[in-house]
Amino acid sequence: MSDQANLRVQRLRDAGYKLTNARLTILTILEQHGGHMTSADVLEEVDAVAPEIGRASVFRSLDLFTRLSLIRPTYINDSSTPTYVLLPGGHHHHIICTNCDRVIEFEDCHLEKLEHELEQKFRVRLTGHLLEFYGLCDNCAARQPD
Amino acid sequence: MSDQANLRVQRLRDAGYKLTNARLTILTILEQHGGHMTSADVLEEVDAVAPEIGRASVFRSLDLFTRLSLIRPTYINDSSTPTYVLLPGGHHHHIICTNCDRVIEFEDCHLEKLEHELEQKFRVRLTGHLLEFYGLCDNCAARQPD
DNA sequence: TCCCTGGTGAGACATGATCTCAATTGCGGT
DNA sequence: ACCGCAATTGAGATCATGTCTCACCAGGGA
Numbered sequence: 001m002s003d004q005a006n007l008r009v010q011r012l013r014d015a016g017y018k019l020t021n022a023r024l025t026i027l028t029i030l031e032q033h034g035g036h037m038t039s040a041d042v043l044e045e046v047d048a049v050a051p052e053i054g055r056a057s058v059f060r061s062l063d064l065f066t067r068l069s070l071i072r073p074t075y076i077n078d079s080s081t082p083t084y085v086l087l088p089g090g091h092h093h094h095i096i097c098t099n100c101d102r103v104i105e106f107e108d109c110h111l112e113k114l115e116h117e118l119e120q121k122f123r124v125r126l127t128g129h130l131l132e133f134y135g136l137c138d139n140c141a142a143r144q145p146d
Numbered sequence: 147m148s149d150q151a152n153l154r155v156q157r158l159r160d161a162g163y164k165l166t167n168a169r170l171t172i173l174t175i176l177e178q179h180g181g182h183m184t185s186a187d188v189l190e191e192v193d194a195v196a197p198e199i200g201r202a203s204v205f206r207s208l209d210l211f212t213r214l215s216l217i218r219p220t221y222i223n224d225s226s227t228p229t230y231v232l233l234p235g236g237h238h239h240h241i242i243c244t245n246c247d248r249v250i251e252f253e254d255c256h257l258e259k260l261e262h263e264l265e266q267k268f269r270v271r272l273t274g275h276l277l278e279f280y281g282l283c284d285n286c287a288a289r290q291p292d
Numbered sequence: 293t294c295c296c297t298g299g300t301g302a303g304a305c306a307t308g309a310t311c312t313c314a315a316t317t318g319c320g321g322t
Numbered sequence: 323a324c325c326g327c328a329a330t331t332g333a334g335a336t337c338a339t340g341t342c343t344c345a346c347c348a349g350g351g352a
Contacts (some may be wrong), residue, residue, distance in 0.1 A: 109281035
């Protein structure tokens with residue numbers, strides 16, 4: 001198991017949640033796919049790997065992980081099904097092409113400073129963030145000059 | 147009609163879409179509510195204001211506005227219904243409390259520089275962005291010390 | 293090892309979004 | 323101002339997705 005994965009398990013335990021088979025299995029699946037999965041993808045994979053785990057538990061786990069800022073649901077393709085992204089180290093950043101739905105990930109965000117400012121200004125305790133840019137990818141931009 | 151609203155109508159027209167009654171009505175509703183609406187909220191309001199507009203058109207319009215970066219769906223309360231946020235001037239920023247779902251909006255993001263860097267690096271044309279921080283709001287942080 | 297409470301699984305159910313297709317309407321051209 | 327046509331719409335059936343209930347089970351502290 002990767003260090004990142006251990007960190008996540010740790011976070012579950014620290015928050016007082018039991019390390020059940022369902023939760024660990026689903027967490028592992030998310031890890032292995034490295035980031036972008038729709039709920040349908042997760043359901044399918046769970047069914048393939050551990051069919052004894054019920055649908056309800058999958059949704060419950062995804063909700064729980066979201067509350068713990070381990071993952072975050074976002075809209076990528078259609079507007080009806082969430083795509084969950086892993087938040088390794090608490091954050092994730094990507095560009096979504098609004099024409100072809102391609103996703104381009106990038107690393108740097110330089111948001112540490114802003115994060116601190118916000119924590120002081122609003123007296124909140126922040127555990128993660130997601131930054132999404134929207135626009136046209138190189139292919140689509142080339143085809144649609146303006 | 148506000149300048150912002152005119153800008154959005156302009157954007158619709160420029161992209162070659164017809165300014166139909168359904169689209170203009172829905173856009174106006176989004177404007178008037180100033181930002182956060184779930185699809186259910188929009189449906190309800192449409193039904194109150196212009197009951198002749200069908201459900202399908204509402205979803206079609208929301209999808210269209212999303213593609214044009216006028217709005218952006220995001221998950222705030224549960225993970226099953228999207229909340230649409232207006233992207234005035236192309237961007238929006240907020241903090242979501244992962245415990246009580248309170249949303250705190252803030253203005254500054256200082257992301258112009260990063261946006262330019264990304265446009266050059268990936269040869270994309272960006273039209274908007276959404277920045278979400280997750281964590282505990284002041285109330286919830288106070289109750290859950292650690 | 294025991295116990296208790298949080299968590300689980302099955303499946304019925306509710307809600308939310310999509311699809312189809314004939315009818316309508318914006319809007320460019322004349 | 324009018325025409326014509328492609329884009330868009332509205333109704334409702336249909337489909338998909340997530341939720342709820344409840345009896346049962348299992349993780350983990352004592």
